[in-house]
Amino acid sequence: MSARVELDQQALQQLVMKRFALAALTYGLALLLTWVSVAAGFYTAPVSVALGSSLLIVLSQLVFLALFWSGFNQRFRDPSLTQPQVLVALLWLTCLLFNLGSARGSLLVLYLLVLMFAVFLPPRIFIRYAVLAFLSFVGLTLLDFHLGRLAEPAAFLLEASVLLVTLVWMCLFVNYVYQLRQRMRQRRFALQVHQDTLRGMLRQLEDLASTDELTGLYNRRRFLRIAEGELARLRKGHQIGLALIDLDHFKRINDVHGHAAGDRVLQTFAAIARACLRDGDVLARYGGEEFVLLLPDTDAEQFGICCERLREAFANAQPVDPGIPVGQLSLSVGLTLLNAGDDLDASLQRADEALYRAKRGGRNRCEAAWTSDNA
Numbered sequence: 001m002s003a004r005v006e007l008d009q010q011a012l013q014q015l016v017m018k019r020f021a022l023a024a025l026t027y028g029l030a031l032l033l034t035w036v037s038v039a040a041g042f043y044t045a046p047v048s049v050a051l052g053s054s055l056l057i058v059l060s061q062l063v064f065l066a067l068f069w070s071g072f073n074q075r076f077r078d079p080s081l082t083q084p085q086v087l088v089a090l091l092w093l094t095c096l097l098f099n100l101g102s103a104r105g106s107l108l109v110l111y112l113l114v115l116m117f118a119v120f121l122p123p124r125i126f127i128r129y130a131v132l133a134f135l136s137f138v139g140l141t142l143l144d145f146h147l148g149r150l151a152e153p154a155a156f157l158l159e160a161s162v163l164l165v166t167l168v169w170m171c172l173f174v175n176y177v178y179q180l181r182q183r184m185r186q187r188r189f190a191l192q193v194h195q196d197t198l199r200g201m202l203r204q205l206e207d208l209a210s211t212d213e214l215t216g217l218y219n220r221r222r223f224l225r226i227a228e229g230e231l232a233r234l235r236k237g238h239q240i241g242l243a244l245i246d247l248d249h250f251k252r253i254n255d256v257h258g259h260a261a262g263d264r265v266l267q268t269f270a271a272i273a274r275a276c277l278r279d280g281d282v283l284a285r286y287g288g289e290e291f292v293l294l295l296p297d298t299d300a301e302q303f304g305i306c307c308e309r310l311r312e313a314f315a316n317a318q319p320v321d322p323g324i325p326v327g328q329l330s331l332s333v334g335l336t337l338l339n340a341g342d343d344l345d346a347s348l349q350r351a352d353e354a355l356y357r358a359k360r361g362g363r364n365r366c367e368a369a370w371t372s373d374n375a
């Protein structure tokens with residue numbers, strides 16, 4: 001189970017425990033009312049019945065507590081166990097009212113209190129419990145009638161009407177709350193979709209802002225950001241290869257074969273370099289016909305071999321333009337190595353100076369400046 005899911009479950013369980021504490025508190029108050037009725041002489045059954053039903057109530061709540069405490073409640077679709085709780089409460093309340101005789105009307109409001117715990121259930125389920133509450137009340141009065149204990153039928157009619165009206169009102173209210181929650185859920189979903197779209201667009205924008213349009217390589221800005229990150233993460237004893245690559249006599253290619261042909265040469269270089277390099281290597285267009293290469297975790301020998309391979313591959317490239325025969329393209333490379341704690345600007349300067357030497361030495365070659373002394 002992921003940490004996130006576990007956290008969500010913990011938060012949910014805490015909420016469930018709070019709800020249970022509220023229900024237990026309500027039971028406590030109702031028990032108090034029971035015993036007040038007993039003391040005031042409204043309770044028609046023997047005290048032993050009040051005692052027995054009070055114990056049963058406490059026992060039922062202990063069972064619920066054990067379910068919540070052990071986490072067994074999480075196996076159910078509604079971990080709050082709202083429906084069983086409401087059922088038990090309705091049953092217990094009906095038993096209490098049955099034994100209350102003439103004081104029954106004053107505790108009728110407890111039905112509403114019990115149903116308050118069900119207001120977040122879907123309306124069709126809530127209506128079921130509202131109907132059950134009403135039928136329980138009517139049922140126990142009919143039982144009274146059957147037992148010949150119904151002293152005031154008119155009072156019963158009034159109480160039943162008040163209960164009915166209040167329950168209908170509650171059903172309408174629950175339906176309203178449900179619709180409101182559905183609308184909010186839909187809005188939250190729509191908001192999520194918008195957020196995802198925005199995030200996608202942002203990613204696209206970032207890609208556009210960090211990619212060179214002509215070659216599809218990273219641009220200078222992105223390269224510098226990556227290089228700074230790699231340098232910051234570089235551990236002692238490890239080295240990063242840094243190379244500046246400049247296509248030779250590029251101005252001549254443009255002048256002789258046209259700007260479009262020059263563009264195709266740049267694209268060809270990018271394709272050849274991609275094929276020569278590994279996934280973790282970073283190649284970017286540094287500007288114009290100049291490129292920059294970063295090779296993580298390398299050494300002077302490996303890096304030299306890599307750059308030489310790239311130079312040869314470009315020099316032997318198949319004609320990219322009918323007018324440019326094989327062998328007319330070449331590039332020069334200035335190499336250096338980055339060590340932990342090096343300054344990126346100073347390292348780029350070192351590579352640039354090595355590149356300058358490669359150009360001055362006749363082009364189509366790699367020159368290295370491993371330290372600032374041989375730059």
Ligand SMILES: Nc1nc2c(ncn2[C@@H]2O[C@H](COP(=O)(O)OP(=O)(O)OP(=O)(O)O)[C@@H](O)[C@H]2O)c(=O)[nH]1
Nearest residue numbers: 246247248249250251252254259262263288289359
């Ligand atoms: N076709 C094309 N040309 C470009 C692009 N960016 C820069 N250039 C051209 O690249 C040429 C670079 O010329 P120079 O800096 O003189 O270098 P070079 O001719 O390669 O000479 P060396 O580097 O000394 O070998 C310029 O003519 C620029 O206009 C581009 O995106 N497309």
